């Protein structure tokens with residue numbers, strides 16, 4: 201009755217019978233999160249930190265075996281750090297900058313993604329998804345032990361939902377049988393195949409790519425490859441139409457072979473056959489152990505709307521992208537970042553329910569950007585027509601000899617957070633000469649402040665950031681508090697703070713949202729203007 | 742904004758045309774197609790201006 205759909209790497213939340221299950225009437229919870237993957241757990245942490253009670257239900261008892269995501273980008277790490285889980289990730293993770301691109305057997309070029317100075321976190325790290333998830337779950341338990349109102353229930357499978365205007369009723373199956381629960385709000389983070397979407401009859405539309413990829417995570421025994429990302433287009437070693445080699449922690453390398461659409465999965469997944477491909481690719485005499493293998497196909501799809509009354513979708517359940525460019529978990533974390541403070545404000549009566557429509561607006565914008573980028577990478581890696589194949593190879597041929605063609609080579613673009621241009625929460629830019637990267641809607645870029653960094657100082661409240669400008673230490677508008685962070689361009693001798701937040705301007709005042717996106721900016725403080733901007737940023741205008 | 746030039750602009754057009762054909766000499770059909778694609782990318786990069794490139798992409802389409 202309760203079979204696992206996948207094997208566990210870490211059994212972190214074993215099933216325990218909960219008192220709720222024996223209650224005669226269903227217990228009502230303010231927030232129920234369906235799905236304890238990385239995005240569901242992040243949602244729970246975000247809410248727990250704001251003291252909003254939250255129950256996570258997952259149909260397994262821990263983190264799935266096998267690393268799906270390996271590449272975690274800066275913004276994702278910054279969010280995880282705000283939750284208190286970012287530093288162990290960076291410590292465990294592998295940081296790399298060097299990449300090589302090959303076409304057939306020739307090296308086309310190599311690149312060095314020299315990181316921009318003045319950020320606490322690297323542009324990205326490689327880390328097996330089970331580690332990422334474990335660090336987050338450990339953090340959740342830590343918060344729980346400090347009294348935060350959060351829990352995660354393993355082997356609690358949601359089998360049906362009844363969505364009402366002001367709550368949702370859930371039917372849950374456990375090893376001890378079924379029980380019913382009610383939720384004021386239900387967050388759907390139940391993954392790409394979202395049963396919740398199905399239960400609610402909601403569509404998931406987009407593009408399916410007719411190609412399969414064979415992943416082999418291998419542990420090197422007597423040979424070591426450099427910490428670089430190698431990408432082969434059309435390798436002649438017959439191992440696939442493209443191949444990616446990427447280092448992870450623990451001496452594990454990810455090899456990703458593109459093997460075509462019509463494949464016999466069972467046959468391909470036999471260890472001897474995987475080894476054949478690997479041996480052809482790595483050359484004779486390289487000894488390795490197989491850690492994990494899997495075949496995946498992918499699609500670029502999203503839901504039409506992420507919010508359906510009292511049900512809000514996030515992560516893969518709301519949108520799915522191809523793995524090229526590492527935008528799945530990375531963008532899911534940004535969903536949570538966006539949703540957490542809004543939901544808490546609505547539940548706390550500090551903002552109207554309609555604030556959640558801006559989640560829908562902003563994260564659909566984000567999903568579309570991610571889908572666009574990952575579709576483009578996919579089209580480059582697996583050209584769909586003869587003409588696009590010819591052009592792709594022309595780019596690769598030219599890239600070997602001419603620098604101009606190298607930026608056109610697209611083997612996956614690094615995930616960067618999206619700017620919420622056109623969001624209803626933004627107040628029009630009023631800082632003349634201000635840099636583009638910090639325009640209203642943009643995520644705040646980090647900057648050094650002596651031994652510290654800017655982002656941890658922003659935290660997760662509304663902030664009035666003043667740079668060489670006056671302003672009140674705090675102000676309150678309609679129940680929402682804003683706290684000032686007073687800085688001077690001199691606080692950062694490297695000049696990054698000024699370059700990123702002042703540009704041509706002499707002074708600046710920013711209103712920054714709890715998810716560290718810019719809501720408004722001007723050259724000086726104005727009580728009327730900033731109160732208005734705050735009302736707008738909380739969905740009251 | 743720069744505009745796409747669609748009036749005669751090449752000095753010695755016949756010479757240019759001969760050079761273009763000449764570049765394909767001895768190439769198989771497949772090699773020619775690959776060559777055309779490379780040449781196209783080199784020229785596009787030289788132009789650089791996205792508006793001009795877009796106008797060129799449209800101008801080259803069959804209108805019937």
Ligand SMILES: Cc1cc2nc3c(=O)[nH]c(=O)nc-3n(C[C@H](O)[C@H](O)[C@H](O)COP(=O)(O)OP(=O)(O)OC[C@H]3O[C@@H](n4cnc5c(N)ncnc54)[C@H](O)[C@@H]3O)c2cc1C
Pocket residue numbers: 234235236237238239240257258259260267268269270271272329356357358359389390391392395415496514515516517523525526527528529530531532
């Ligand atoms: C090969 C591959 C490589 C990838 N590489 C990257 C990368 O480098 N970087 C990146 O950012 N992303 C990457 N991704 C994407 C990333 O793995 C996903 O985006 C991420 O796991 C999504 O998290 P989630 O929490 O939304 O969903 P999931 O991780 O799918 O979690 C959903 C959870 O819901 C549970 N659940 C399902 N149904 C029910 C139910 N009825 N009741 C209760 N619980 C339920 C499931 O058991 C699961 O625990 C990759 C994906 C693949 C396949």
